[in-house]
Amino acid sequence: MDVHETVLRVALVGVDTTTADLVRTALEGDRDAFGVLVESHWDRLVRLARSVVGDAEAEDVVQDSLVVAWTRLARLSDPQSFGPWVSRIVFRRCLRASRRQRGRVSLDAVPEPSRWCDPEVSVSAWQVLARLAPRQSAVLHLTAVEGMTDAEIARILGITPASVRAHRRRARAGVARIVRGGTS
Amino acid sequence: MRDPDRDDLVMSFEDRLREWSRRSPNLPTSIARTRVLARLPEVSRPVPWLRLAAAAALVVVLVVAVWRGSPRPAGEVKGSIAWNCPPPLDRNIVVWQLDDRTTVYFALRPGEPDKGGVS
Numbered sequence: 001m002d003v004h005e006t007v008l009r010v011a012l013v014g015v016d017t018t019t020a021d022l023v024r025t026a027l028e029g030d031r032d033a034f035g036v037l038v039e040s041h042w043d044r045l046v047r048l049a050r051s052v053v054g055d056a057e058a059e060d061v062v063q064d065s066l067v068v069a070w071t072r073l074a075r076l077s078d079p080q081s082f083g084p085w086v087s088r089i090v091f092r093r094c095l096r097a098s099r100r101q102r103g104r105v106s107l108d109a110v111p112e113p114s115r116w117c118d119p120e121v122s123v124s125a126w127q128v129l130a131r132l133a134p135r136q137s138a139v140l141h142l143t144a145v146e147g148m149t150d151a152e153i154a155r156i157l158g159i160t161p162a163s164v165r166a167h168r169r170r171a172r173a174g175v176a177r178i179v180r181g182g183t184s
Numbered sequence: 185m186r187d188p189d190r191d192d193l194v195m196s197f198e199d200r201l202r203e204w205s206r207r208s209p210n211l212p213t214s215i216a217r218t219r220v221l222a223r224l225p226e227v228s229r230p231v232p233w234l235r236l237a238a239a240a241a242l243v244v245v246l247v248v249a250v251w252r253g254s255p256r257p258a259g260e261v262k263g264s265i266a267w268n269c270p271p272p273l274d275r276n277i278v279v280w281q282l283d284d285r286t287t288v289y290f291a292l293r294p295g296e297p298d299k300g301g302v303s
Contacts, residue, residue: 031221038217046209051201059211066220125204128197144198145205172194179193 023079026070034073038066041083044146045090051141052094052134053101054126061097065090087156091138098134128178136171139164 019040025033042062049058069086076085129137135157142153150161157164209216273279278290 031224034224035217035221038220039213042213042216043209047205051205055210059209059216063216063220063223067223067225070224125197125201129201140198140201141205144201172191175194175197176191179197 019082020079023073023076023082027073034070037082037086041086044083045087047145048087048138048141049090049094050126051129051145052091052137053097054130057097057101061093062090065093068093084152084155088158091156094138095134128175131178132171132174133167135159136167136174139167140171140175143168 019037022033022037026037045062045065046058049061052058053061065086069089072089076082129140132140138157139153142148142156148156150164153164154161159167211219273289276292278292280288280290282288
């Protein structure tokens with residue numbers, strides 16, 4: 001299938017059908033089709049990786065994950081579920097990266113919450129996320145930023161929806177403790 | 185105990201998280217695509233699992249067939265009578281091989297009526 005035709009179908013048919021077509025075409029060795037998949041998922045995957053490993057490593061982790069996804073594309077049983085499947089690969093590689101970087105992340109003091117709206121205060125969400133466990137950061141991100149359901153999050157993280165709820169509860173308790181000035 | 189799900193600070197943090205996540209990646213999408221494609225190994229073909237499984241099964245069948253067809257070590261026939269390889273003998277001779285050391289030959293002789301017939 002011609003890639004331009006595929007891109008046109010994105011507009012006409014909708015993302016799901018096109019993603020499945022692109023995956024099938026990529027499976028036949030078509031790099032351009034895989035390139036379209038990379039472009040359509042890049043931003044979302046980088047956002048997820050940032051919340052788990054931070055800015056410094058996120059884009060490298062996502063690039064590595066996409067190369068891994070290409071080599072494992074034949075294992076994807078449902079081509080329509082490319083999005084959650086590749087997110088899961090990214091999350092697993094984030095876990096590895098966060099194990100490597102443990103202890104190397106500088107945890108600067110978090111500014112007072114009352115000053116968060118002050119444009120001169122550069123409070124980064126990462127200053128808080130870095131103090132949470134990687135799964136807790138991922139659950140918080142997928143809930144608050146991507147607006148996913150527990151079942152969708154569970155599928156990406158490879159855990160049950162009940163575990164998702166438990167991780168979210170712990171993450172929120174951790175955030176509350178951190179922003180009130182306590183330690184992690 | 186406060187419910188962290190309803191904590192204002194947590195809600196405020198989640199707003200902050202959404203805002204923080206909205207930033208564009210440092211690497212523009214088109215460059216990311218070029219870099220990823222440059223790193224892809226040659227071809228991604230479906231792994232022929234069925235073919236691999238069939239080949240493995242064939243190898244197993246061949247190994248079993250060869251093993252069963254090969255001569256057994258002498259120890260394995262101990263205690264049983266080997267019937268399958270009689271030596272070429274006269275049709276009037278009967279052989280019983282009781283074990284690998286003991287073979288009994290019976291010779292059948294027709295006619296000798298004065299001695300009571302076949303012994």
